[in-house]
Amino acid sequence: MAATKLPVSRPTEVLTVELGERSYSIVIDAGSLDDLGTLLAERCQPQRCAVVTNPTVGKHYLDRTLAALQAAGFTPLTVEIPDGEQFKSFASLTSIYDRLLTAKLDRSAPLIALGGGVIGDLTGFAAATYLRGVPFVQVPTTLLAQVDSSVGGKTGVNHPLGKNLIGAFYQPSLVVIDVTTLSTLPRRELVAGLVEVIKYGVILDAELFALLERDLERLLGRDESLLTQIVSRCCSLKAAVVQRDEREQDYRSILNFGHTLGHAVEALTDYKRYLHGEAVAIGMVFAARLSRARGLCSDETEKRIVRLLERAGLAVDVPHGLSSADIAAAVAGDKKVSGGKIKFVCVEDLGRTRFELVTSQEIARLAVHRGADSE
Numbered sequence: 313m314a315a316t317k318l319p320v321s322r323p324t325e326v327l328t329v330e331l332g333e334r335s336y337s338i339v340i341d342a343g344s345l346d347d348l349g350t351l352l353a354e355r356c357q358p359q360r361c362a363v364v365t366n367p368t369v370g371k372h373y374l375d376r377t378l379a380a381l382q383a384a385g386f387t388p389l390t391v392e393i394p395d396g397e398q399f400k401s402f403a404s405l406t407s408i409y410d411r412l413l414t415a416k417l418d419r420s421a422p423l424i425a426l427g428g429g430v431i432g433d434l435t436g437f438a439a440a441t442y443l444r445g446v447p448f449v450q451v452p453t454t455l456l457a458q459v460d461s462s463v464g465g466k467t468g469v470n471h472p473l474g475k476n477l478i479g480a481f482y483q484p485s486l487v488v489i490d491v492t493t494l495s496t497l498p499r500r501e502l503v504a505g506l507v508e509v510i511k512y513g514v515i516l517d518a519e520l521f522a523l524l525e526r527d528l529e530r531l532l533g534r535d536e537s538l539l540t541q542i543v544s545r546c547c548s549l550k551a552a553v554v555q556r557d558e559r560e561q562d563y564r565s566i567l568n569f570g571h572t573l574g575h576a577v578e579a580l581t582d583y584k585r586y587l588h589g590e591a592v593a594i595g596m597v598f599a600a601r602l603s604r605a606r607g608l609c610s611d612e613t614e615k616r617i618v619r620l621l622e623r624a625g626l627a628v629d630v631p632h633g634l635s636s637a638d639i640a641a642a643v644a645g646d647k648k649v650s651g652g653k654i655k656f657v658c659v660e661d662l663g664r665t666r667f668e669l670v671t672s673q674e675i676a677r678l679a680v681h682r683g684a685d686s687e
């Protein structure tokens with residue numbers, strides 16, 4: 313993982329994810345969307361290409377994206393998918409294939425994802441499978457996508473029986489992150505993405521955590537230079553994890569901190585009440601509590617995590633009305649179970665974690681107890 317500065321006036325950050333022949337660059341900057349064509353032309357011949365987006369994002373950024381590509385000699389076509397998690401589906405995938413096949417796009421034509429994690433995951437899987445694989449470019453426009461889903465190569469769609477069940481590891485050839493696109497993101501989405509940023513601080517980077525404690529308000533005010541600094545820090549942290557364990561055979565699962573209970577809370581509230589990050593905030597507080605209950609971390613560590621999430625305006629308690637049996641069943645249904653136990657990510661100190669094997673019943677008991685606590 314190398315961080316270099318480009319010889320331009322803006323403080324562009326360029327990170328390289330080192331994965332042998334699948335290595336790629338992440339360019340992070342305020343305004344980099346306008347450089348998309350030039351950056352892509354450094355990697356492939358200007359040619360036909362396809363931009364996949366949705367109307368919400370397209371309204372703000374599609375014209376600029378197309379103009380940047382055309383200025384560098386590309387001939388882009390646009391594929392628009394309706395906005396929403398329910399469109400991370402086989403039907404959307406088919407509509408992308410239909411469009412590309414009708415337009416006769418060949419195997420060298422890049423697919424560009426312009427949007428949040430839904431568009432990124434869907435487009436990535438289309439790129440992995442169209443004509444057995446075409447170049448894939450990520451232009452993430454949510455904070456969650458900029459710090460998490462656009463890096464690491466997990467792509468896929470939802471199945472009626474569950475989220476993210478069908479997919480492939482497929483690395484992009486380039487990621488272009490323009491933090492100014494966050495200016496139009498609804499605050500609730502920004503805060504939900506911030507949870508993943510806080511997660512990186514908790515599991516890998518105490519300095520980042522302290523920076524967030526100090527500058528939270530500036531970050532929520534979308535200060536561009538702070539956003540560039542923080543997004544780039546998160547991307548290097550994620551890249552380092554992915555470089556060590558690309559296909560989540562072991563170490564990469566530290567990124568699941570807060571997600572075991574978070575996923576259960578999302579599922580038990582029908583994916584309607586909480587955004588993913590909001591449910592993960594509850595899961596992170598729970599993970600800190602479980603860690604403290606096992607004597608792994610101090611009271612102070614748990615309190616700092618709770619305080620920062622609360623300052624961001626997030627709910628931190630397990631919602632009332634969820635039974636311990638429901639939580640146990642939902643947690644056991646999550647994919648991290650091995651031999652009846654769950655490999656649970658605990659925190660030892662800010663920036664330091666360890667895996668513990670925990671039963672779903674233990675998790676459910678403590679989770680419901682917390683609900684009662686907070687009454």
Ligand SMILES: NC(=O)c1ccc[n+]([C@@H]2O[C@H](COP(=O)([O-])OP(=O)(O)OC[C@H]3O[C@@H](n4cnc5c(N)ncnc54)[C@H](O)[C@@H]3O)[C@@H](O)[C@H]2O)c1
Nearest residue numbers: 368395428429430431453454456457460461466493496497
């Ligand atoms: N591949 C991975 O490693 C990975 C990791 C985490 C999450 N995910 C996936 O990511 C998805 C969630 O991603 P998300 O949180 O970005 O949600 P999203 O893609 O649904 O975007 C959230 C909302 O913000 C809108 N939006 C996006 N950018 C905008 C902008 N700049 N201005 C205004 N509105 C904008 C979108 O249209 C949408 O309504 C889930 O499907 C999840 O499974 C994947």
Ligand SMILES: [Zn+2]
Nearest residue numbers: 508571588592
């Ligand atoms: Zn997450």
